[in-house]
Amino acid sequence: MRPIQMVDLKQQYTKIRAEVDAAIGEVLDNAAFINGKAVTDFAERLSAYTGSKHVIPCANGTDALQIAMMALDLQPGDEVITPSFTYIATTEVVALLRLKPVFADVDPRTFCLDPASLEKAISSRTKAIVPVHLYGQSAPMEEIMQIAGKHGLHVIEDNAQAIGCEYRFGSGIVKKTGSIGIIGTTSFFPSKNLGGYGDGGAIFTDDDTLATRLKMTANHGQSRRYYHDLVGCNSRLDTIQAAVLNVKLKRLDDYIAARRLAADHYDNAFKANPKIRIPYRAPYSRHVFHQYTLVLDGVNRDGLHDYLAAKNIPSMIYYPVPAHRQKMFAAFGAGSCKLDTTDWLTERVISLPMHTELDEEQLQTISAAVLDYINN
């Protein structure tokens, strides 16, 4: 059996090696390392794939969030509501821009923003909401968009973990996550569902005026060469990364299918066990399983992690400390937030290996080891 890894990028690469190497070779031959043709091709293809009119590539998913907030012209002290149960980048950029992070709780089933908690967090200073499609499942976007509409708030979707995920509205209309809010952002960090071989990110919008501002913001606020109208930053997707991503974007739906198949295997192994809650599959969402995350009930979670590690089976806690308990946000009084579900989940979640290359034998080995620990 091949060694089990959280994410097996090497094995995935061996299957697309010829195409990836040729694509990188072409960039080297043309020496167009910055804003080469692969970058514009990739933006166009990603726009077609996601249904977002404009795709603005940038250097990483954290920059994408920062550029989104800069382009919306949020002012110091404006409040931005995010979940606390997320990767730090979502909330860090809020503080970096001298905006005020306000944390809302999540739904214990979806792990995503709870609309009731979101609505309670809104004040007269709130300007934006950042729902995170955590682990590959969409946040309840219809409710979130309704709440945002009622209060006149911007919605920036942090889609770093859910590219390719679909959301179905009550009307039957289906949209890709990241194309629903006024802006969507994503990351091409290697382990993401669409990952490059280095850092990368992108910003999505249907709004023409905003697209121009986003592009300018990512490029030193430049309107034409050496004319700088806005304070911006320098955030680009390397041509080499775009070349790799072009090869992988073609396969994204197959990659998602492979993840969903692995998730089905785990689900079948665990669904009857009263101590394990398998990932909820919201009827409105097509889960893309960036992570396969269990909620354990009456199990020593860290004991399970160590037990698996001793058998060379990796597992991860995403995330061991929620944002509102990070020292970074102490100055915002975040420590006194009451986010019961976030705290509860933080103690009980565990993510198992999830990637496109898991085979039956590996899945069987992982599930059997988890059940061994839990049943004994």
Ligand SMILES: *Cc1c(COP(=O)(O)O)cnc(C)c1O
């Ligand atoms: C990965 C990730 C980011 C940041 O992406 P980088 O490319 O690493 O900067 C932001 N938000 C979430 C939810 C993520 O998982």
